[in-house]
Amino acid sequence: MRTFTKETVLGALALAVCLAGGAESPGAGISYPATRAEKVTDDYFGTAISDPYRWLENGESPEVAAWTEAQNAVTRRYLDAVPARPAIAKRLKALWNYEKMDTPVEAGGLLFYTKNDGLQNQSPLYVQEGPEGASRVLIDPNTLSADGTVAMDWWYVSEKGKYVAYGTSPNGTEQSVLRIRETATGRDLSDVIDGCRFSSVAWLPDETGFYYTRFPKPGTVPENERNYNRKVLFHRLGDDPEADTLVLACPAKKEIGFGVALSNDANHLLISAYEGSDRSTEIWVKDLRSGALVQITRGFHDQYEGEIYNGVFYCLTTEGAPNGRVFAVDLVDPRREKWTEIIPEGKDSLDSIAIYGGRLFVESLHNATCRVDIRGLDGKDLGSVPLPPMVSVSGTSGRWDSRRVFLTVSGFTLPKTVLRYDVGEGSLATFFAPRVPFRTDDFATEQVWVTSRDGTKVSMFVAHKKDLRRDGTAPCYLTGYGGFTISETPFFSPVVLWWLEQGGVFALPNLRGGGEYGEAWHRAGMREKKQNVFDDFYAAAEFLVANGYTSKERLAAEGGSNGGLLTGAALTQRPDLFGAVVIEVPLLDMLRYHRFSIARYWIPEYGSSEDPEQFKYLRAYSPYHNVRGDVTYPPTLLMTGASDSRVDPLHARKMAALLQAEGKGGPFLLRVETKAGHGQGKPTAKRIEEAADRFAFLVRTLGMKVR
Template identity: 45%
Template sequence: MIQKTILLSMAAALVACGGTEKKEEKTAETRKEITVKAYPDVRKDSVVDDYFGTKISDPYRWLENDTSAETEAWVKAENEVTFDYLAQIPYRKDIAKRLTELWDYEKVGTPFKHGDYYFMYKNDGIQNQSVLYYQQGLDGEQSVLLDPNTLSEDGTASINGMGFSKDGKMMAYGISRAGSDWVEINVLDLATKEKLSDVINYVKFSGISWRGNGFYYSAYEPPKEGSDYSGKNEFHTVYYHTIGTKQSDDKLVYRDDKNPQRNAGAGVTEDENFLIITTSESTNGNSLALQDVKKGGPLVKLVENYETDNYIIDHLGEGKFLVFTNYNAPNNAIMMVDINKPKQEQWTAFIPEKEYVLSGASIIGDKIIATYMKNVQSKIEVYDLAGKYLYDIELPGIGIASLNGDKDENTAFYSFTSYTIPTTIYKYDVANNTSEVYFKPETKFNSDEYETKQVFVTSKDGEQVPMFITHKKGLQLDGTNPTFLYGYGGFNISITPRFSVVNTVFLEQGGIYAVVNLRGGSEFGEDWHKAGWRMNKQNVFNDFIAAAEYMIANKYTSSEKLAIHGRSNGGLLAGAVMTQRPDLMKVSIPGVGVLDMLRYHKFTIGWAWAGEYGDSEESEESFKNLLSYSPLHNVKEGVEYPATMVVTADHDDRVVPAHSFKFISELQAKHTGDNPVLIRVDVNAGHGAGKPTEKVIEEWADVWSFVLWNTKAEVSFEKEVE
């Protein structure tokens, strides 16, 4: 593939101390009253915007300035209220301890090959960041290549992307700090592990694609002082960097001076003969162009609009390319493209669209490996280079697989995971279609005690929406089980079965973890996606509400025991559902959410989401639609909202924290009743990617403490007694 670009304690060890034997006794925590400090006073300004004749007040506009002294003081005051509340929950420390125990097992990523080396990520348990190892050949001795834990004292520096020279001698890699999307690119000599002098800054939303003695990357102009994490990003530009030179000498490859709000990226084919240029106006749809850089030919445009998703799988030779696309194929297909007949209407089907969704494809061991998703579960099919179906790869069960391999290598590797099975790595023989376990983790979580089932719920308009429900075997359906309902529903992103250690302690305490595959995702192709975007966005919230009602009607839980959660676009989901149906759940956790739908497009990369949501300024119709569900603008005076903990971070430059700041201010001002409505602002952290293990454990210990306390769950731990 070239381009596509909680917790509660259960068991403590039996120990001997001073010759006195200790036993374990399971004890339940006694419930006590918890007090909430007074919420901070928040200044209200008289800011009013006019949208097509409708006046919209925005009294907390000043909180958009996330670096001001006043905002910093407000964040500190809010955190004092939140952490004082959390500190009173009697089992909070037990949750953090048990989560740390469960997290502490060796994890290995799927190996991948470049040149003579195999690379893989490993984490010995609770390292803040996984470490990149490499070895020469399959039987070579492993050694550390890059340990991001050494790059910062608090573990907040992380690896963000990498690219390798074709000869496998050099690696360029990106480093992100404090969770920001900004990336710094450095270069390593793989033979000596020497870090070269090359440093590239102000990189964001970029691949690293080598050709010859350098690589292509995409960057923005340096942000204005004080706007690093909130200023609008425009004029995404592709450059080529030659090893050994300064960034200021890099060659400008592509820039659209007429359209500042377009993203641009570059890649190269495996043979390095063709440069690939893609541009996009939103997160959906991209243009596609090719240039024969070996012969010095012109830039040939294959796709000039932004109506379809397209990426090059590889060049087969003689100007023939395999392209992954949803052009005339909502479930995706692989097309053959002749550079001499480049237009989409001239493309020919190579592997036609099927009833289930094609998720990706690559050439491995001279075979085409096509990964499909059928009812939100992996199905991997193998084809020859003429497009003839050969066989399926037999997977170890119902779950999700992801495969890595090299075009000229017979050995590949794939990962497999599900909600109760930690990620296991398999070694795959392409020619013989056989698999063997390469790495299987050993965890303290007993998967055999839990089960997952898939159900379909009927949404408001009659659509059947899938949901996975995971819980202990033998669960009593009596409506008393604490339940955590998660969803996303947007941006053509599938939410697939994956093991997450953060959920295990909640499951151990008798919790139910349910995931809804909402419209707006890609679980059933582009039609499913479009049924949940733009003017259809309310479908997503209706789907989620229907799932919650299903869980209650079927006695899994009750409104007093139900918590909802989503992050990013899912944070919007949690915010919209709690403001539309505050009676439906007891707890809401909107995480790093898009909560101000009228102004989201004015910060960092928010303009690129207009293709998904619409824009409040583009038309009155779009404005009214966004206003109808914008969480910030639908908080009502005197309503009792569920216990709420908004989660965000001070360095989030994807969804700026102003969304969360303004929403919680409005909620605290208008909410009535005894449920706490709080905000937890993480410091020196971002949207989520690259967050160190220590911070993840801290955050989820707080989330589960808040959820379990407010759903009045029966929480118990095994305590050591004499």
């Protein structure tokens, strides 16, 4: 059995507000903590770069801890002074309180899925006796900590459902420890394996062991190497993990990662090797009968992915086809000249393929909206799954030999819903639909096209009330990402819906750098072309203002992670365009980003200041290096997590210090969440409080009040 998921990477969303007259100056009465500046200068190929807040990079320093506590205190006073803050939090809690389910996985006649009753900090894993049977909790991460800060990061069910391999980590660190839960008894086996962050697991059909990926054991390598040097290993249940068999590693290049999957007949192990965060891959296949390990593709130039079925590797690739095409590769002779193209490149971007019930399910994007087509194994068109219009497919699952396929869909006004498709009958039924405490009939979603600086047409989703008056008075929440081939497709959030209920506009553009329009769209927004992403975002903002959806004073920009880099650039490049900016878990010092945590994985996307040509364009847009003392900046809230092991919180700390020291306007506030990381595994209670703070900031800085 296999499960394929695609999560939209966004920051939290919007708050419904309306204009209140006589608002105070947003930064009135702010007194920032004292921050010392040092004389630190680096030489980059003859260019001197000052870095006065280098000392704030050391998150282990007591001085930095005290400084952060002082910053949090200033931000706390500012946000708690908003009269509507308690009402905001109360309403958010009510909107969050509905049942949610993710895509079920079938094994041995059982269904496994995570489900949240509404306000649980973490979603437990359930097991159910078939589609109509009774269910019970199998793993409840809420019992692992009193405050809900231990998360279940991932899970893989064995072939017949006897066991579940799962990983847990505390405080959003994502440093997973692998354990094995026995389904029948609900107890863990003695096997415990460290270093299993982002692990991929492929069980043997007899459930006696599994192939998996693992990082070096803590303490065996320097701390700055802990998140690199990944390996593929085999573990037999009950054995000492330190004696696990090595299958594949790449010691010459520490940024190489791996994913594993077993063929339906268990004759082949498919290993996908990827360089950093780039989707360009090399494919290896291990014949489990002979032990031979064969490299199918060489060089990290194109994307190759898929699965092995009856001795044939069905491969989705961007080789010679930026929108993707599909080949059948007979593993008896996998030489490139023997490949057979079964699905040629088309106008739409192919996103993924999977084999369920002996057929190919092909997910694609048409104008950033998902569709799922069904093909024979020879590529013959057999129709499509009749999905609702303008939705995302966030997960699919099924078995090679089963007619039953589960799909999870959602849209801006469609809560996440699990559908069940019958391959033989071609019928679609609802397996799970949540009951939500709000109406969705009063809202509309439209797709518009904006023209970027270089003439490129960029699509954008805009959601609002059907009776919206486009007179420029509505508040608008503009968010985006634009990187790593991540596609921004319609999704559901009760917080967005609340914004819409209050007359707000929500806008989500499909910026270059994403995967909505294929690999060419991605490459048009990476490395030396990163400025295109920012220009697309500004074009979206200008369109919203020019067409009466909002005004500059009513326009808030928000982004997280790579989207935090986006809004950091928006702050420093176009401070005139926004009434407020929210920058979350961001990359901001683009000259030193690659030195911390897992960031070397991102060099294929951004480049590195260690290269003289790449230094030039990174310096040109790096937000931390483009703050000017003669510019007035809009109110800005920087948000990060103290345990973020993806994007180090140093970026937010240094940017806050620099803005407070040199920037005009503001205020410039820093909020550092304790016992939280990049966002993955964050407890529901923390998510609600974080959202309430974000919206309180917008209410106060934009002169708004909650209806």
